[in-house]
Amino acid sequence: MSQETSLTTTPCELRFSNTAAEKICIIIQQQTLPFFRIKIQGGGCMGFEFVFGLDGTQSTRDYCWEQNATTGRFKCLIDHISYSYLKGAEIDFIDDANGQRFIVNSQYAQTCSCNKSFSIESQNDHR
Numbered sequence: 001m002s003q004e005t006s007l008t009t010t011p012c013e014l015r016f017s018n019t020a021a022e023k024i025c026i027i028i029q030q031q032t033l034p035f036f037r038i039k040i041q042g043g044g045c046m047g048f049e050f051v052f053g054l055d056g057t058q059s060t061r062d063y064c065w066e067q068n069a070t071t072g073r074f075k076c077l078i079d080h081i082s083y084s085y086l087k088g089a090e091i092d093f094i095d096d097a098n099g100q101r102f103i104v105n106s107q108y109a110q111t112c113s114c115n116k117s118f119s120i121e122s123q124n125d126h127r
Contacts, residue, residue, distance in 0.1 A: 038051070
């Protein structure tokens with residue numbers, strides 16, 4: 001596992017609902033990887049998609065911070081490019097007829113009905 005210095009170790013402008021924070025704590029406690037990673041990548045029906053997962057490697061180009069939850073804490077990683085599109089967003093976790101999943105609520109992203117892909121409304125707001 002890499003312990004490189006990150007871009008920041010302070011809380012970022014990204015929020016987690018209580019439900020999402022608790023679910024991430026449970027997942028991390030059951031696995032051996034120490035970081036919860038959030039990123040965006042090209043794909044999906046609207047051009048971009050959200051990717052959530054566990055990671056054991058922290059890059060020097062990652063933002064890293066500890067997030068509190070009722071049952072503990074976890075470390076979150078997000079690369080600098082993804083962060084520029086997710087500033088001000090809230091990560092939530094839902095469990096409904098479509099399954100369990102993390103979703104992103106953002107004023108800058110227009111999501112599809114499944115909340116897995118999105119398009120950027122105005123890239124000028126992220127610079």
